[in-house]
Amino acid sequence: MSAAAPALPVSRPRGLTRGVVRAVALAELRRILRNPVLWAGAALSVWMMWSVVPDPDEWAGASYEEIAVSVTPLLLVISLVTAVSFHRERVEVAPDAPVREGTRAIARLVAALPLVGIAVAYAGLLAWRQRDRGGLWLGVEPGRTTEALFTAGELAQPVALAVLAVAVGAVLGRRLPHLVSVVPLLFVVWFLVSVYWLFGHEVVTPFSVLQVQPVRVHAGPATADPLGFPAHWLLEGPGEFSGQWSRVFVSNALGWWHAVWLLGLSAVVGAFAVPKGRTRRWMLAAGSVVAAVGVVAQYAVLP
Amino acid sequence: MTIVHDRAGTLVRTAGLRKSFRGVRAVRDVDLDLSGGVVGLLGPNGAGKTTLLRMLATVLAPDAGEVRLLGRDPRVPAERLEIRRRLGYLPQAPSLYGGFTVLEMVEYVAVLKEQTDAAARRRDAVRVLESVGLGDMQRRRIRTLSGGMRQRVALAAALLGRPELLVLDEPATGLDPEQRIELRSLLSETAQRGTVVLSTHNTSEVAALCQRVVVMRDGRIHFDGTPQGLRTTAEGRVWEAEERDPRAARSWMTAEGTYRHVGTPPAGATTVRPTLEDGYLFVTGGWR
Amino acid sequence: MTITPLAQAARPTSRSIRWSPLVGVAAVLVIVLLVARTAQRPSDVVMAIAAAALASVVVASLHDPATDLLAPVPVSVMQRRLLRLALVLVPALLVWVALVVVAPPSLEATSPGPLLAMTAVGVAAGVWSPARRAVLVGASVPVLWFALDMTVPSDVLLGDAAGWWRTDPWPVAAVALGALVAGRRR
Structure with a gap:
């Protein structure tokens, strides 16, 4: 008769799980940071930011809007390097190992966090650059030309977008069989997002990915008397692209709630990068709620 | 040590063959004369077996040296084409289209081997599938097959058109003992009308199948002779x-x-x- | 001589191609152009993105998982590439036509020249790249060129050259085809 073997623990101790995630994440992070594409994209974004110089001949708010778009290459490469990382999960490496796919996916997500850190640094640089230039021209008629700086809500957007970029890259890398297919898809996603004026309408903007303020809200027909509008409104007159008087709306709250929408969207998108199960369900549920709250709040903030 | 020197019937001849990858010399000064039968290529990992086989399959061009396959020079495009019409190759890790059925996959390779007569192509595809024991799996999707079955699909593709030169990189990988024995008889039959060059790590396979064995190490040939000759070296x-x-x-x-x-x-x-x-x-x- | 095998291989080759990237890219572009049409916004930039993205998709379709198995068949790798290219390029051009139809009437860039130029450049880059990364490099070239075009100021020589694929697509395509022909044995 043999002695009864001691029962094996059903789950791994929490501390051990943390250690495993940290170890896998560090290994992934080293590979991510070694990818020259990441640094090339970051450099391109910074260069684009530096290239934005207000020009007296530009339309009101051109440089203010343009500088927000300069984050696009950074977002593209964040998605790309994350996709490369998650694509490795498609190769069956040590399927018998006690570290299951879910833990590995979490570790890869953790490894991508420093990419969000790069976006934080980028946002900080953006804030500094705007102040260094003495603000960007948000010149509007009548008689309210101002040099404006991004609000904190607007500066939060590159960071929230980086979270979304990680989620998009994770899903495409994990779900597409060939990495080569990821390139055109990410390109389309991020460069179409940069055509921000397509998504600037007050109805569409809460759902947009890259929300570029100011949002132009209908104020009155072209024949309206601008002096009849409330004095604190910033106005834009009828012109080449608009046959009406518009209220030029810049809002810190709108920026923050848009960031909330982006984080919710990131959770929903990122859910498909982790295996089916509780984590995915939780991400989908929580992400949907957060995204919905973000959208509703934006509509509430918009005039 | 016995080396076959039947120049009149030589199907594969290499002289001073060399190949490097980023400064790493994978194959160095390899001289070979092969004329019919099954030739086993033995060697530890990184010995240069796969690189040599890829050059013999016209997939990889050597950096230096000469290759003549089936009496032709693979560096000349027209001659390479002629070689490829009479060559079968099983790569080390063959990838297949998961969405294809077994028969579709093999027929597709047959098309690219210039078998343009649909009826003859179908017959040949069915023949090779039956010869590797997949006759009753023709309608199965590749993605539903086991590793060993996939290996046999790729082997069947290599056997299309009754090649005179068959180059096989570890063909027995993933096969069970019964399939290994079937593979041996299949390759022996093929060797009746040409040359089979195969790489393996399994010496018992070489003992059972090969009339000649070549041992490589560090990109060079360290032994070329019969299995008996290899045995007697020790x-x-x-x-x-x-x-x-x-x-x-x-x-x-x-x-x-x-x-x-x-x-x-x-x-x-x-x-x-x-x-x-x-x-x-x-x-x-x-x-x- | 190899025309018949190629014609017979067309159908199975088309089945071996992954169409989801083309469908996905086309769907996103159509939606965006519909938004542009509804909002009466200019869409030339969107069409430039479409040209580069479709070119990237077409080049990406050269990826063949069975490359190793098919390496020594008499139908050469270049012929198989051209077959794949033809099979994907035709639907890509149809997508282009559909985008032109959907785009706002103000659209000026309706010629498929930039799409063809970018495709030719991508394929040529792939042909001249190391085999292991050939398709990835080729598919990335249209994306990188577009990014360069959008970021380099047009008043410098590099900026001017970066825009050639849009402004002078046919000479760009001709040069790329020359590079392709020169590398046909690779």
Whole structure:
């Protein structure tokens, strides 16, 4: 008769799980940071930011809007390097190992966090650059030309977008069989997002990915008397692209709630990068709620 | 050591063949003359076997040296085309289209092997599938097959058109013992009308199948002869003892619990008859 | 001589191609152009993105998982590439036509020249790249060139050259085809 073997623990101790995630994440992070594409994209974004110089001949708010778009290459490469990382999960490496796919996916997500850190640094640089230039021209008629700086809500957007970029890259890398297919898809996603004026309408903007303020809200027909509008409104007159008087709306709250929408969207998108199960369900549920709250709040903030 | 030098019937001839990858010399000055039969290519990992086979399959161009396959020069496009019409190749890790059925996959390769008559192509595809034991799996999707079955699909594709030169990179990978035996008889049949060059790590396979064996190490050929010749290289160099002998070049514990040694036997040691594996270990160990 | 095998291989080759990237890219572009049409916004930039993205998709379709198995068949790798290219380029051009139809009437860039130029450049880059990364490099070239075009100021020589694929697509395509022909044995 043999002695009864001691029962094996059903789950791994929490501390051990943390250690495993940290170890896998560090290994992934080293590979991510070694990818020259990441640094090339970051450099391109910074260069684009530096290239934005207000020009007296530009339309009101051109440089203010343009500088927000300069984050696009950074977002593209964040998605790309994350996709490369998650694509490795498609190769069956040590399927018998006690570290299951879910833990590995979490570790890869953790490894991508420093990419969000790069976006934080980028946002900080953006804030500094705007102040260094003495603000960007948000010149509007009548008689309210101002040099404006991004609000904190607007500066939060590159960071929230980086979270979304990680989620998009994770899903495409994990779900597409060939990495080569990821390139055109990410390109389309991020460069179409940069055509921000397509998504600037007050109805569409809460759902947009890259929300570029100011949002132009209908104020009155072209024949309206601008002096009849409330004095604190910033106005834009009828012109080449608009046959009406518009209220030029810049809002810190709108920026923050848009960031909330982006984080919710990131959770929903990122859910498909982790295996089916509780984590995915939780991400989908929580992400949907957060995204919905973000959208509703934006509509509430918009005039 | 016996080397076949039947120049009149030579199907594969290489002279001074070299290939490097980013400064790493994978194949160095390889001279070979092969004329019919099954030739086994043995060697440790990184010995240059796959690189040599890829050059013999016209997939990889050598950096230097000459290759003649089936009497033609693969560097000349028209001659390479002619070689490819009479060549079958099984790569080390063949990838297939998961969405195709077994028959569709093999027929697709047949099309690209210029089998343009649909009826004849179908017959040939069915023939090769039956020959690898997949006759009843023709309608199965590739993605539903086991690793061994996929290996056999790729092998079937290599056998299309009854090639005169068959280049197989570890063909027995993933096959069960019964399939291995079937593979042996299949390759022996193929060797009746041409040359089969295969790489393997399995010396028993070489002993059972090959009339000739080539052992590579560090990109060079260290032995070229018959399996019997390889075995005799270790004659008087293999002994067994109760204890591990630290002076032996290689030693391992056998199933009987004794230690088998290869190297220079100490005085008084009782040598035993070497196996092909002993010969291989002796050659790759560099003690010849 | 190899026309018949190629014609017979067309159908199975088309089945071996992954169409989801083309469908996905086309769907996103159509939606965006519909938004542009509804909002009466200019869409030339969107069409430039479409040209580069479709070119990237077409080049990406050269990825063949069975490359190793098919390497020594008499139908050469270049012929198989051209077959794949033809099979994907035709639907890509149809997508282009559909985008032109959907785009706002103000659209000026309706010629498929930039798409063809970028495709030719991508394929040529792939042909001249190391085999292991050939398709990835080729598919990335249209994306990188577009990014360069959008970021380099047009008043410098590099900026001017970066825009050639849009402004002078046919000479760009001709040069790329020349590079392709020169590398046909690779």
